[in-house]
Amino acid sequence: MNENPTGGLRRGEFGWFDAGRRARIGIPEAVFAAGKGDAALVEMIEFALEGEGPVLVTRLDPERWGLIADRADWLAFPPIAEGEPYVTLVARPLPRTGPKRVAILAAGSSDRVMALEARAVLTALGVDSHLVLDCGVSALKRTLVALDETSDAEVYIVLAGFEGALATVVAASVAQPVIGVPTSVGYGVARGGETAMASMLASCSQGLMVMGIDNGFGAACAALRIVGTRST
Template sequence: MQESANIRLDWERETRTGVGEAVLAQSKTLVQLVEIVRMTLERDERLFVTRLCADKAADISIKFPTGFHYHPPSHTAVIGEPALGSAPLEDVAIVAAGTSDVQVAMEAAQTLRFHGYEPKLIADVGVAGLWRLMERLDEIRQARVIIAAAGMEGALFSVLGGLVAAPVIAVPTSVGYGVSEGGKAALSSALASCSPGIVTVNIDNGFGAAIAALKILRLSDAASS
């Protein structure tokens, strides 16, 4: 454990859980984030940052021109060595229903890359044009774990669950309006699905979906070795 100015970084987390230390930036001040970067780089550690806005990232980059790597499409960053996935593409497929769901999908992708997996991202295959999903189905079926991100009514989760053998981790997104606003309709759809083998994380939680996929893969690898 490393402490400074009410900040406690848990460098033993990876040893305990197999998952590296991560920080949610959304509610943190720039001063707190700068201190977190400084603490991480001083120890020559790696740390993953989620929900980091571009303005704060730009300010941090000025103070730390090396060792801080921001990924604008996902609003994530890596402190220390950059995220480089190396495991086969076929291990994880991340399926985004619409282009508007890609940010959440990219958060999941960057999380997996930070931990050494290079996922395959398949975007804009929502059920409004089912042929788009069917065109990519053979690729999706190669994955050992599937992360699906969808807003609106969240129909993609049930459709995928009925077409693939791999577990599907549903990520409801806050994309939508009216009764779909805020992602609650998509969350209800994921939880109420009659397609077996679907598990669900919180709304917009691409990070949590990626960690769940990571643990499934590692347990599977350990069992087969």
């Protein structure tokens, strides 16, 4: 292994790990598990665990859990269980500090795994979150209850598939920053999240920010930039 002592880069057989990223931008590099072979996955996780800060592993197939289970004291979002498409892992989360809070609203329970990906990233950086599932606009009363429950949030992350309307409704209802995440949930012309993404991008609610399809990780990183991470 070669290491760049000034940039915090760790280089191995299968690639580089940016150990200095949190020092630069306040958010650590995550190990993206999907598409990596077993040896590459283990190598990158070992690099991440060499440091002292929080460790994130995203898009891990639960069937590969045995490869890394004993390498750290992991928190899993959702908990490791049969049938989940993927999980997000956190090791060494920072302690929660201050009143920072991010609301995560998921239009349907089918958006749960993407929502928990966002929650995992926030947990790793010590930022509290309030998750409300199944509060989409098909039953607007649920949306109103969710908005009331999360009125103290500094930022909203809103996940929705189908036509993606929840993000527009939330952005039209609150003054806080709103980050929309279109999800690949829905029938027919929902087209794997493309319709929800187009709807959010075309929203008439001013200032709605939109991530890529199913990108709960990116939404949480955007929220962390808004609430600030360096003090944590």
